[in-house]
Amino acid sequence: MPESVTPLDGATCSGFVTIKDAGLAGMILLRADLGDTDVVSALQGAGFDLPDPAELVGELGNGALWMSPDELMILCAHDEAEAIVATLAEALSELHVLVANVSDARAVFRLSGNGSAVREVLAKLSPADLRQAALPPGRVRRTRLAQVPAAFWFASDDEAVLICFRSVAGYVLELLLKVATPGSEVGHF
Amino acid sequence: MLILTCPYCGVRCDETELAPGGEAHLKRFGPGSSDEEFEDYLFMRANPNGVHFERWRHVYGCGKWFHAARNTVTLEVYGTYSAQVHAPPQEIRDAVSNRVPGWHWKDES
Numbered sequence A: 001m002p003e004s005v006t007p008l009d010g011a012t013c014s015g016f017v018t019i020k021d022a023g024l025a026g027m028i029l030l031r032a033d034l035g036d037t038d039v040v041s042a043l044q045g046a047g048f049d050l051p052d053p054a055e056l057v058g059e060l061g062n063g064a065l066w067m068s069p070d071e072l073m074i075l076c077a078h079d080e081a082e083a084i085v086a087t088l089a090e091a092l093s094e095l096h097v098l099v100a101n102v103s104d105a106r107a108v109f110r111l112s113g114n115g116s117a118v119r120e121v122l123a124k125l126s127p128a129d130l131r132q133a134a135l136p137p138g139r140v141r142r143t144r145l146a147q148v149p150a151a152f153w154f155a156s157d158d159e160a161v162l163i164c165f166r167s168v169a170g171y172v173l174e175l176l177l178k179v180a181t182p183g184s185e186v187g188h189f
Numbered sequence B: 001m002l003i004l005t006c007p008y009c010g011v012r013c014d015e016t017e018l019a020p021g022g023e024a025h026l027k028r029f030g031p032g033s034s035d036e037e038f039e040d041y042l043f044m045r046a047n048p049n050g051v052h053f054e055r056w057r058h059v060y061g062c063g064k065w066f067h068a069a070r071n072t073v074t075l076e077v078y079g080t081y082s083a084q085v086h087a088p089p090q091e092i093r094d095a096v097s098n099r100v101p102g103w104h105w106k107d108e109s
């Protein structure tokens, strides 16, 4: 099997925040009735807790993101994704669900630096409410960055994690770099 | 700028995160209907100055369709609600009536 690489191939760029390729990450899409106790116990059997709406439990590499009322994105190690898909598919085989490994269909960035600066970089590109109270660590926001869909959350006060489709990874990197150009700080947050 | 709260994920969505779906609560007329009914269903749309009910899709988010009640003149939003209803629920009707005295839903007198 060919070696997996991320679309950004380890890029690290610095503006007034640091934008980094988060590296290979396991991402599994689960479409199911999240109110079904069988679904919740299958998830727990695979080692994952159900997040509340618009939130995440855990972190990149080990956790779950709430994507919609019937969709989760499970976060795991890149090389464990296939095994977890098999475990979940087996546990949920009697139910109407979809489990798919989408690890290589997405790109993941880490934005770090001063917390207010990270919020500002995202706010320049997206209509989301980036104030600390509206998007504290642990909450997930799916939105758009300029012209493409993206999801992001704050892993800590000073670091955001951002997921977009692999095909637009280069576009998103250039967007982020542009709005993080030193000298273009607005200082809103 | 229009801001609608998605009733499924609770996100306050900017208009640019949503896809418009046109007038809400249309009844489909298909095979077996008269030509007039079918024409009405396909082409005739309300375009009011004031209270209006629309379908929207949270396309840059959870992907779900929902309904919104708003005012096309003032841009006031009365509320958003589930897509799985044929008419505005009572709390939405009350919210509109409170702000627009004398307003009533089309099947009410």
Ligand SMILES: [Zn+2]
Pocket (backbone or CB within 6 Å): B006, B007, B008, B009, B010, B011, B058, B061, B062, B063, B064
């Ligand atoms: Zn939504």
